[in-house]
Amino acid sequence: SQKIEQNSEALNIQEGKTATLTCNYTNYSPAYLQWYRQDPGRGPVFLLLIRENEKEKRKERLKVTFDTTLKQSLFHITASQPADSATSLCARLSYNTDKLIFGTGTRLQVFP
Amino acid sequence: KAGVTQTPRYLIKTRGQQVTLSCSPISGHRSVSWYQQTPGQGLQFLFEYFSETQRNKGNFPGRFSGRQFSNSRSEMNVSTLELGDSALYLCASSFGGSGQPQHFGDGTRLSIL
Numbered sequence: 636s637q638k639i640e641q642n643s644e645a646l647n648i649q650e651g652k653t654a655t656l657t658c659n660y661t662n663y664s665p666a667y668l669q670w671y672r673q674d675p676g677r678g679p680v681f682l683l684l685i686r687e688n689e690k691e692k693r694k695e696r697l698k699v700t701f702d703t704t705l706k707q708s709l710f711h712i713t714a715s716q717p718a719d720s721a722t723s724l725c726a727r728l729s730y731n732t733d734k735l736i737f738g739t740g741t742r743l744q745v746f747p
Numbered sequence: 748k749a750g751v752t753q754t755p756r757y758l759i760k761t762r763g764q765q766v767t768l769s770c771s772p773i774s775g776h777r778s779v780s781w782y783q784q785t786p787g788q789g790l791q792f793l794f795e796y797f798s799e800t801q802r803n804k805g806n807f808p809g810r811f812s813g814r815q816f817s818n819s820r821s822e823m824n825v826s827t828l829e830l831g832d833s834a835l836y837l838c839a840s841s842f843g844g845s846g847q848p849q850h851f852g853d854g855t856r857l858s859i860l
Contacts, residue, residue, distance in 0.1 A: 666845070666846065667846050669848065669849075671849075671851075676853070677853050677854075678751070678837050678839070678851030678852050678853045678854055679790070679837075679849070679851045680851070681848035681849060681850065684846060684848065686846075724789075724790065726790075728845070728846070732803050733795070733802070733803055733845050734792050734795070734803050734805065735780075735792065735849065736792070737782075737789055737790035737791075737792075738789065739788070739789035740789060
């Protein structure tokens with residue numbers, strides 16, 4: 636089966652540090668991975684998409700990597716702020732359909 | 748422009764009843780997808796509609812159904828509600844091409860008593 640695995644334990648870091656969240660996938664490499672953030676009681680918000688042939692993608696303080704050898708994507712938030720506190724969700728495209736398969740998410744807490 | 752709107756925000760039902768949830772996508776978006784989110788399972792794909800046709804379907808029982816109207820608005824129906832159907836139901840819209848970012852509403856919180 637095609638799974639997305641994210642660390643279920645919350646990540647707690649100090650303001651100003653770099654937060655790194657991990658997303659591992661099984662079986663076939665997806666054509667792309669998407670990252671979203673979700674605040675409590677709200678729907679997920681799209682952040683970044685990285686394609687299979689891209690090693691790295693950046694957007695302001697956010698950086699995503701895609702390693703097809705390790706079957707892993709890393710999501711980095713540099714100079715983290717308390718406002719970055721949210722659950723980060725990773726999603727992959729299903730192999731033979733256009734369905735998105737989401738991980739269960741990792742909660743990030745940034746302390747001042 | 749206005750985002751994805753889901754109604755109602757909260758709903759309480761009892762076992763055996765049925766429920767209809769509504770989703771208004773972003774203007775111009777033709778694809779609407781529905782997801783169920785629970786603490787244990789995370790976001791689970793229910794189905795996707797594009798131009799009034801169901802294009803993809805997840806692994807949920809037939810009690811879960813949906814439809815899309817000509818203006819791209821979508822409804823989701825759950826019949827014979829069970830306690831395990833308690834969840835946050837999220838709707839997402841996009842232009843419909845592969846890889847398009849999903850724009851989510853804030854969901855309908857359904858509680859079954």
